Amino acid sequence: MEQRLVFSRPSRRRHFTLIEIMIVVVIIGMLAALVGPNIIGNLDKAKVKNTKAQLVNLKSAVQQFYFDMSAYPSRLEDLITNPGDDKWDGPYIESKTVPKDNWDNEFQYNCPGDGQPFDIISLGADKAGGGTGNNADISCWN
Numbered sequence: 001m002e003q004r005l006v007f008s009r010p011s012r013r014r015h016f017t018l019i020e021i022m023i024v025v026v027i028i029g030m031l032a033a034l035v036g037p038n039i040i041g042n043l044d045k046a047k048v049k050n051t052k053a054q055l056v057n058l059k060s061a062v063q064q065f066y067f068d069m070s071a072y073p074s075r076l077e078d079l080i081t082n083p084g085d086d087k088w089d090g091p092y093i094e095s096k097t098v099p100k101d102n103w104d105n106e107f108q109y110n111c112p113g114d115g116q117p118f119d120i121i122s123l124g125a126d127k128a129g130g131g132t133g134n135n136a137d138i139s140c141w142n
Contacts, residue, residue, distance in 0.1 A: 044125070044134045047102035051122045051138055054099055058107065058120050059140040061092035072111045072118050101138075103127060116141055 061079045066072050068089045073079060079092040093099075100106055101122040113119025119139055126135035 047125070048134060048138065051101045051103075052142070054101065055107070055120055055122065055138060055140040057093065058099075062118055062120070064092050065090070066117075073109075074111065076107065076109045076120070113141075 058076065058079075062073060062076075065079055069085060069087050074083070076098045079090060080096065080098065082088040082090065098107070103122075103125050105123050105127050108121040108123065109118070110121070111118040119141065121140075122138040123129060124131050124135045124137055128135075129137060131137065
């Protein structure tokens with residue numbers, strides 16, 4: 001029997017060149033530049049919509065408080081803890097604390113409100129009165 005020796009060529013591993021890596025990094029950067037602003041814009045819209053939903057819930061809780069007590073609460077905390085009245089049938093909201101808006105601000109409660117019996121306001125993203133766009137104040141009556 002004849003024995004054959006087989007010599008194999010050493011395998012060469014191909015590595016990425018610096019140019020190929022730079023091209024991939026540029027493409028990823030361009031994608032991030034195109035997609036990033038859309039994601040941030042949608043996050044801001046979602047914060048506004050969620051804050052509006054919270055205002056609707058708080059407005060309903062204040063109105064339910066009024067139906068039970070024949071008076072509006074003097075502060076939003078009265079929706080959670082009894083202000084000392086036997087007619088109180090709360091808590092009127094499920095959370096143990098008054099929720100904050102989506103920019104981590106406390107809601108502003110005014111009784112009487114501006115042309116309404118009460119008003120609950122979020123100051124928006126800028127955390128100051130007034131503003132436009134995402135910085136605009138949001139009222140429970142909007």
